[in-house]
Amino acid sequence: MADRRPADVRIRPATGADLPAIAAIYNHAIRHTAATWDLEEETVESRRVWWEAHCRAGLPVLVAERPGLGVVGWGSLSPFNPKPGWRFTVENSLYVAPDQRGQGIGRRLLEALIAEARALGMHSVIAAIDGGNEVSLRLHRRLGFVEAGRLREAGWKFDQWHDAVYLQLLL
Template structure:
């Protein structure tokens, strides 16, 4: 497996992995699959300050991670929100852990200071990996999401790089 910076040619597979999460999980609160055009716009907003990485295995994207701009307000420029998704048939093989570690290193190298994650309450695997990498729980936002006919709480986690 190789972890590398994402290329625009990776976007069809990135959006495929993401849309599977949209349709089948509460890992994202998007409820409508994204188009390739929307993902291209998302990718263009990143640049060197907000890295996007992919894990490639046998010529196929197995997962991806990104540091996303937290806010368009300038005072938040050194704060990012982490996103990480692994292809459904590739989970449990250490891909998420490898992406997580490399993304944190690249975020720090890019000059980011704080990384935030919003995780649906009950996603114990995600909360666990964040704890292992030094994230602290800073609060729970109650009933802020509605997906699959239920209200969902979100745990907010933070790491100072």
């Protein structure tokens, strides 16, 4: 299959200067999609608290950057559960700016997050995906994630119930 990936995408760790772009991309998804079940938009300051917690925990927040466009997507690994027995399991998040989707950027970010998880000695990565998010389900399956469970009608957003599908990648 032809490689659709834009050659000029650079994946790198986020810095504090990226937080406005990260918040803007996430807030668009909060407003317009059920990809996240957050309902209130984030501020740059609330994203700073989140980013600093990742830095302290040694967990990655990555951005995808394109020349002339700046940050066009971001992804992160977060603790799946704060109890210490869960420390080798992380949850991934992945968001691409709306006008940049469908070009392979999400895939590049997810590949980078998987590489980071391996480098950190993690054993498993979990994605909690809205049951209607076919693009994300497909992307994660393409990279080896398998369905581990479905919570039916666990979320309420945009006046309807949503299933949560848990996909897992064992490293």
